[in-house]
Amino acid sequence: MIGIHLASVFVTDQERAKDFYTRVLGFELRQDMDLGPGGRWLTVGNPGQEASSGVPAVELLLEPAGHPAVGPYQEALVADGIPATSFSVDDVEAEHARLVDLGVTFIQPPTAMGPVTTAVLDDTCGNLIQLAQMNG
Amino acid sequence: MPDIYDALAAPARRAILDALAERADQTLFELVNRLSTDPATALTRQAVSQHLQVLEEAGLVERRRQGRYVLHTLTPEPLRAIARRWLTDPQEQS
Numbered sequence: 001m002i003g004i005h006l007a008s009v010f011v012t013d014q015e016r017a018k019d020f021y022t023r024v025l026g027f028e029l030r031q032d033m034d035l036g037p038g039g040r041w042l043t044v045g046n047p048g049q050e051a052s053s054g055v056p057a058v059e060l061l062l063e064p065a066g067h068p069a070v071g072p073y074q075e076a077l078v079a080d081g082i083p084a085t086s087f088s089v090d091d092v093e094a095e096h097a098r099l100v101d102l103g104v105t106f107i108q109p110p111t112a113m114g115p116v117t118t119a120v121l122d123d124t125c126g127n128l129i130q131l132a133q134m135n136g
Numbered sequence: 137m138p139d140i141y142d143a144l145a146a147p148a149r150r151a152i153l154d155a156l157a158e159r160a161d162q163t164l165f166e167l168v169n170r171l172s173t174d175p176a177t178a179l180t181r182q183a184v185s186q187h188l189q190v191l192e193e194a195g196l197v198e199r200r201r202q203g204r205y206v207l208h209t210l211t212p213e214p215l216r217a218i219a220r221r222w223l224t225d226p227q228e229q230s
Contacts, residue, residue, distance in 0.1 A: 075204065078204045078205060079201075079204060079205065079206045080163060080164040080165055080181070080206065081162075081163020081164055081165035081166055081205060081206075082163075082164075082165045083165070107161075107163060107166075107205055107207075108162075108163065108165075108166045111159075111166070111169075111170075112173075113169045113170065113172070113173055114172070114173040118169070120163075120165070120166070
């Protein structure tokens with residue numbers, strides 16, 4: 001069996017990303033290892049999620065944006081409003097309200113898009129992130 | 137500058153104006169997603185981008201950069217000019 005255990009987003013500042021993805025978004029810190037000049041192996045996971053019965057727990061790697069291709073890549077995606085990735089939420093209106101209170105910038109408020117209601121926020125580390133709530 | 141009537145002639149561009157009427161300051165991504173909710177109006181990102189350029193040149197859409205984002209807003213003033221041209225009460229003109 002094959003399973004996704006790691007997904008990644010490039011972040012322009014790992015320290016700020018650690019704070020944003022844990023304290024603000026609400027993920028749990030999984031790993032924070034110094035890799036020397038290459039930065040840190042920094043991952044977060046879903047709150048309360050453990051690996052179970054052969055299914056790996058998913059971790060999100062907050063990867064240093066050191067490669068010269070990353071800047072133009074992020075810039076082009078962000079200009080067109082394209083999220084680097086998408087997180088699921090139970091109640092996108094409630095999450096939007098909670099995060100706006102914490103000072104998070106949304107470039108798209110919760111909007112029904114067919115089977116999902118989505119919102120798009122700025123992670124302050126070079127990315128747009130989509131929040132998605134399945135309708136019905 | 138493209139003629140406003142040419143800009144409005146394409147059904148796809150009218151659908152884009154409908155989507156833009158929902159909210160100001162939309163990114164290309166948001167606009168493409170709104171159009172995709174109906175198979176009749178779904179378009180590729182490249183197609184939407186090209187139609188937006190025609191609409192912008194006709195004065196119906198404003199495209200502006202805010203920080204790192206590019207946002208699009210419906211600017212219906214040219215449509216008011218059309219209304220004024222033909223919908224004026226003849227008694228007002230005398």
